[in-house]
Amino acid sequence: MTVTAPSLLTAPPGASTEWSAEVHRDEQALIALADDLRDLYERSPSATPFQAYEWIKSWWGWYGTRGRLRLATVRHRGRLVAAAPLASGVRHGFPVLVPIAADQSDFTDVLLDPVHADGAVRHLVRALLDERGWCALDLREVRPGSAAHLVAAQWPRRTWRTPSSVCLELPAGGGDAGAGAGIDAVLDRLPRRTAGKMRAKLRKIDVRGITAESVPADQVPGAVHALLDLHARQWRGRPINPEHTRGRFRRHLAEAAAGMARDGRAAVLQYRWDGRLVASDLVLIGHRHVGAYLYGALPDLRSRVDVSLMMLREDLALARDRRREGVSLLRGDEPYKLKWRPAAVRNERIILGRTAPAAAYAGLARTRAYLSERRRGGPGAHAGLPGSASPLLHD
Known part of the structure; x- marks a missing residue:
């Protein structure tokens, strides 16, 4: 774990009414700011689908606790240029702020318009520091190049960084988009x-005639319920993420996926054999990659075909059709993923301290992460953080 020494935050030069910042506690703010947050997401190139409005709004509706919303926003000349959708809570006895939907998200970040990055970050930092009642902001899964790193760079008090999950990515490959082009690029890298x-x-x-199709947006809620039914059958008799069996997760995922599909930010792919639904997966579509979030398949399908290969081919084709760089297999560097020779990207946990108890919280977080990793078998153990979504291609 690395610690950044505290420094002084200089006053913004030429401060004027061009800039405004506030922290919203009223839950209606999520509804009132919907269009602004959607627009800002489109202007935030480092944001992932887990920062999309439909994802955080749905999560808050099913998981959020009244009175704990802390939505920090910054405007420049009236236009939203930065936002940190956060919630207050208590972890290990410490009052903290955490990103909304963090427990069901593979990446955490803030939204930031790079055109106004320096000023927006400066005002966001000030707004957060002025908000009372918390000692640390805990960002558990921050990708390289995320806007959260810019916030940490301007944070005037102590910060702590420690390695987090490994994520694996596969390129979609060059050439014209097509059902086989993406998978061919991946297979060409293998022996x-x-x-x-x-x-x-x-x-x-x-030859078996298994077909794949993307579900129309208006049919996505039902398709998500069918996916989760397949997911439960697939894991019957084996340890399963318990959250995936709960009604609130089912409702959150159906609502979020439906809204994201309407905006082109998600797709539910269904696989049919002789007209029978045999498998399905939910793919989240980001600015750079498509993310294989969750899948389900009939238990006996794996004995007949290579399910992970079947889905990977379609996900790579989707990435190429949407002109994305490739497919993210999301958190976890399990050996069965490594056979594709993916690129490994390490997330980082960033803790930003506000008051003195933050040091004790950061130390405890580091110790618990170390012990958790040892229980799970060393490197790559972060993939099993409690509450995380089971990634696609999970054998």
Whole structure:
């Protein structure tokens, strides 16, 4: 863990009414600011689908606690240029702020318009520091290049950084988009014999007549419920993330996915064999990558075809069709993912201190993370953080 020494925050030069910042506690703010937050997301290139308005609004509706919203916003000449959707809470006995939906999200961040980055971050920092009642802001899964790193760089008090989850990414490949183009680019990176076996498995899928289609946005809620039914059947008799079996998660995911699908930020893919639904997966579509969030399949399907390969082909094709760089397998560097030779990207946990107890909180967080990693078997253990979504391609 690294610690950033405290420094003084200089007053913004030429401060004027061009800038305004506030922290909203009224839950109606999430509704009132919907259009502004959607617009800001589009102007925030480092944001992931877990910062999309539909994701955080749905999560708050099913998981949020009244009175705990802390939505920090910054405007420049009236236009929203930064936002930190946060919630107050108590962790390990310490009052903290955490990103909304963090427990069901693979990445955490703030929204930031890079055109106004310096001033927006400065005013966001001041607004957060002026908000009373918390000792630390805990950002558990921050990607490299995220806006949260800019906030940490301007934070005038102590900050702590520690490695978090490893995420694996696969490129969609060059050339014209098509059902096989993306997977061909991935297989070309494998040893010839391994690639040949994979291509034979793909031919087997095609010969069997298994089809894949994207569900229309107005049918997404029902498709998500069907996906979760398949997910529960697939994991029957084995340890499953208990949150995935609860009604609030089901309702959150259906609502969020429906809204995101309408905006082109999510897709539910269904796989049918002789007209029968045999598998389905939810793909979140970000600015740079598509993220394989959750899937379900009939238990006996895996004995007949390579389910992970089947889904990976479609997800790569989706990434290419949407002109994204590739597919993120999200958190976890399990060995079965490594066979694709993906690029590894390490998330970081950033804790921003406001008051003296933050040091004790950061120390406790580091100790608990270390013990959790040891229980899960060392490097890569962060993939199993409580509350995290099971990534696609989970064998």
